[in-house]
Amino acid sequence: MGIHQKIVGLFLAASTLVFSQEKLIYFEPSLLRASATIAPTRFYNHETTVAFINGFMEYVVEPKISVRGEANFMAPNGQLLFTNSPEKFPRNFASIYAGFGYHLGKKNWKIDLHAEPGIALAEMAQDPYVVVPSRFQWSACPSYMLKAGSSFYFSKYCHFFAEINFSNGWVRKTTLSSVSLAQYGVSAGLGFHLITQKHDE
Amino acid sequence: MKLNFLFLMSFLALQVNAQEQRTFNPAGMLSLGGRTTVSLFNDHKNEMTGTGVGGQFRLRFSDAVNTDWFFDYITSDILNYAHRTDYHIGWSVLFYPINHLAYFHQPKDFKPKFRPYILAGHCFDYSKIEAKDGISPLDGALYAERWSSAVQAGIGTHLELTPRFDISLTGQYMIHLGNHIETDFDFTSGTLSFHEHKGASLAGHLLVTVSLNYKIARLWGFTRR
Numbered sequence: 001m002g003i004h005q006k007i008v009g010l011f012l013a014a015s016t017l018v019f020s021q022e023k024l025i026y027f028e029p030s031l032l033r034a035s036a037t038i039a040p041t042r043f044y045n046h047e048t049t050v051a052f053i054n055g056f057m058e059y060v061v062e063p064k065i066s067v068r069g070e071a072n073f074m075a076p077n078g079q080l081l082f083t084n085s086p087e088k089f090p091r092n093f094a095s096i097y098a099g100f101g102y103h104l105g106k107k108n109w110k111i112d113l114h115a116e117p118g119i120a121l122a123e124m125a126q127d128p129y130v131v132v133p134s135r136f137q138w139s140a141c142p143s144y145m146l147k148a149g150s151s152f153y154f155s156k157y158c159h160f161f162a163e164i165n166f167s168n169g170w171v172r173k174t175t176l177s178s179v180s181l182a183q184y185g186v187s188a189g190l191g192f193h194l195i196t197q198k199h200d201e
Numbered sequence: 202m203k204l205n206f207l208f209l210m211s212f213l214a215l216q217v218n219a220q221e222q223r224t225f226n227p228a229g230m231l232s233l234g235g236r237t238t239v240s241l242f243n244d245h246k247n248e249m250t251g252t253g254v255g256g257q258f259r260l261r262f263s264d265a266v267n268t269d270w271f272f273d274y275i276t277s278d279i280l281n282y283a284h285r286t287d288y289h290i291g292w293s294v295l296f297y298p299i300n301h302l303a304y305f306h307q308p309k310d311f312k313p314k315f316r317p318y319i320l321a322g323h324c325f326d327y328s329k330i331e332a333k334d335g336i337s338p339l340d341g342a343l344y345a346e347r348w349s350s351a352v353q354a355g356i357g358t359h360l361e362l363t364p365r366f367d368i369s370l371t372g373q374y375m376i377h378l379g380n381h382i383e384t385d386f387d388f389t390s391g392t393l394s395f396h397e398h399k400g401a402s403l404a405g406h407l408l409v410t411v412s413l414n415y416k417i418a419r420l421w422g423f424t425r426r
Contacts, residue, residue, distance in 0.1 A: 062363055062365065062366065064362075100413045142254035143254065168252075169252065170252060170278075173284065173331075173333075175333065176281045178278050
């Protein structure tokens, strides 16, 4: 067999694969997906970057609409830039959100938009930094998260995702002025999904 | 007599025709949603813009009347010497004044649409004002609280993105009726004190709310086809 025949044969085989993949659409109502990843996040008012552990679960209720819940935990000692004023940045931080997603695009490659109200939990010093040791106190802060990203569903159980997010909130239980929790972050990785209901063809 | 009978039959036929055109009655529709609220123009002295989070369910009573049943958790600053926390639990009636227009009754192909409304309602409110730690010698123990009742009214619109999902934007003014807590801060000595005035006092704020809602069930009614 000559090189030309091999190349033609390869293209024919590849075109068959593409055809067979086109027929399978994994993103559909009743799809349940979840993942956990590390999400670098920048608190830009504090010029501080932290590492979040981010986990989410999402259920597709309509071809374009999903319900989603997620949580972020700041990795212990995860600050990449430390501040000398502990009353200006949380010692520990976590947040939980629940909201909806809107999905654009056809077939298995989606553009995802999310809006999620939530609560941020922050542990802040309650004394000026000159007081040592300082008292710390947790507070629950109203927050919201806006998220945009893209997902590619390449198999029956797995997909890739990449997202950027912005969230905001204020810690009121502080020494003096309230502390802004405005932040943006990125998260990406491998997600897992499952079609939970059979649909009639 | 025969003429009367014919007239009655023709009248009934018209009614049947009208019902056929109206294929969907949304009464009984239950939605569930989350919301984010911004509190502006607070009556409390030196109080700054507040932010809140909450949830709601929405129960529709007729084509033109809907209801929101909500809970909000709102926090705000009183300059940098105190902070305030508000818990709202209440309900609002939403009236769609132009819901009769053909734009809102698209029987076949759904298209995203705005659905404006006016609303009014009532809520119960628990407020707590706390001193910022580190300012008062009483440190943390210094706070004042009150229960009050409130009425609210405003306007808003749904942005219906699918038949079951909508984003709603509401602006409403809420007036609280109850005891009044006055916050006095002496900037010279850095001393904070609270004074509670008994009796009915009016204090209000503007609330701007964005909510995300999804219809989850039909509690009553049926679809006529």
